[in-house]
Amino acid sequence: MVNYMLKITADLENLTNLQPQNGCDDPDFSYFFKLRCGRCGEVTQKETCLTLGESLPIPNSKGTTHLVQKCKFCERDGTVTMIPGQGRPLTQEDSESGKYAPLMLFDCRGYEPVEYSFLGLWKAESLEGTLFENIDLSGGEIADYDEKGECPVMISNLRATFDVTK
Structure with missing residues (x-):
């Protein structure tokens, strides 16, 4: 068993608290990434989709998981099992210092997660407190304007990594 923490960072201009639309532990938010087989090293051609709200039984076991897949x-x-309660939003301070914010922890057995895709809906708030919802990051960046704060807002240079954790 190896745990992988999905961590994200981005360049946030006049924004903070970037996270999935309903929070990091939203049971309906879908995480998309490719998987590398732990035996042969082959990487899946398509992204695998996992959500906290969908689980299935582990073959020959009493437990449940979020993904069972054969190479x-x-x-x-x-198998890949999501472990909620470990994530937090990406803040302006994280962005400015180049730090990554933890988003979700994955318990992986037989696979290693690689190449996270920023799909689904996200939210962030301006430094003036304006909430921006239903943000689509699939294009790699977004730009908007904060009427209240009278300033441009932007998310760019999205990056993600999977770090091995204990």
């Missing part, structure tokens, strides 16, 4: 090349089974 198309070596046919090894693997």
